[in-house]
Amino acid sequence: MAILADKNTKVLVQGITGREGRFHTKQMIEFDTDVVGGVTPGKGGEWVEGKPVFDTVKQAVEITGANASVIFVPGPGAADAMFEAIDAGLDLVVCISDPVPLWDMLKVFNYLKRAESKTRLIGPNCPGLLTPGQAKLGIIPGVVGKPGSVGVVSKSGTLTYEVVYALSAAGLGQSTCVGIGGDPVPGTNFVEVLQMFEDDPQTEKVVLIGEIGGRAEIEAAEFIKKHMTKPVAAFIAGASAPPGTRMGHAGAIIEGGEGTVEQKAEALREAGVRVAENPEQIPGLLR
Numbered sequence: 001m002a003i004l005a006d007k008n009t010k011v012l013v014q015g016i017t018g019r020e021g022r023f024h025t026k027q028m029i030e031f032d033t034d035v036v037g038g039v040t041p042g043k044g045g046e047w048v049e050g051k052p053v054f055d056t057v058k059q060a061v062e063i064t065g066a067n068a069s070v071i072f073v074p075g076p077g078a079a080d081a082m083f084e085a086i087d088a089g090l091d092l093v094v095c096i097s098d099p100v101p102l103w104d105m106l107k108v109f110n111y112l113k114r115a116e117s118k119t120r121l122i123g124p125n126c127p128g129l130l131t132p133g134q135a136k137l138g139i140i141p142g143v144v145g146k147p148g149s150v151g152v153v154s155k156s157g158t159l160t161y162e163v164v165y166a167l168s169a170a171g172l173g174q175s176t177c178v179g180i181g182g183d184p185v186p187g188t189n190f191v192e193v194l195q196m197f198e199d200d201p202q203t204e205k206v207v208l209i210g211e212i213g214g215r216a217e218i219e220a221a222e223f224i225k226k227h228m229t230k231p232v233a234a235f236i237a238g239a240s241a242p243p244g245t246r247m248g249h250a251g252a253i254i255e256g257g258e259g260t261v262e263q264k265a266e267a268l269r270e271a272g273v274r275v276a277e278n279p280e281q282i283p284g285l286l287r
Contacts, residue, residue, distance in 0.1 A: 071093065097125070122187055124187070147174070
């Protein structure tokens with residue numbers, strides 16, 4: 001078992017003919033992800049890494065049977081790529097693109113809700129997801145993961161890699177690792193992924209990696225306190241960040257005294273979560 005993606009997931013790469021699309025398509029194929037094709041308007045009929053390129057997502061889905069896509073389209077065009085994937089009825093869309101204008105993302109978010117779409121959107125500005133031994137959709141290095149029973153959900157790409165590597169080195173494999181991204185309007189939030197891990201029989205423990213800014217971690221703490229039966233460990237990045245300064249992600253900014261590490265760590269501890277002072281402590285806290 002896993003959440004969101006496994007060995008049966010058939011993946012399209014939107015933007016496959018670009019530099020990033022080509023590079024990461026090769027990486028995903030080498031990880032044995034079932035990449036069935038790519039999409040670049042006007043490039044239909046070409047081949048990349050032995051995979052056919054189509055002009056539209058709809059055409060690609062009809063021919064390949066794809067049920068997921070990874071978007072490597074530059075930020076200004078990412079919203080159109082997401083709209084196209086949603087309209088094609090894909091189950092899962094992972095948008096790596098950064099930066100995606102906030103107004104564009106608001107339109108995509110509202111469209112998903114208004115259309116009552118079945119599509120699950122991860123991102124934008126995220127590393128994607130990794131189900132060790134089964135599938136890699138995005139840019140998380142496959143070598144850091146190890147099959148197991150720890151679910152990981154994170155705002156940060158780099159911290160995802162670091163924590164997953166530390167877990168693997170400690171003999172704690174992962175069910176699925178999900179990078180939701182740190183933009184103000186994510187396609188999927190902490191609570192939604194936590195619910196998936198709670199429902200997943202393979203996942204026995206969970207790691208949450210947050211950062212300063214916003215209320216996402218506090219909302220996650222409220223959910224954990226009321227609904228999670230599985231142990232959770234967490235790390236919140238940004239302890240030394242000065243108020244009013246954006247740190248890395250568009251949503252990582254302390255404003256009006258809200259969104260601090262202290263506030264989030266306190267809420268998580270009150271929910272029974274073990275909070276690490278640095279990422280390397282997480283394997284020990286899970287034990």
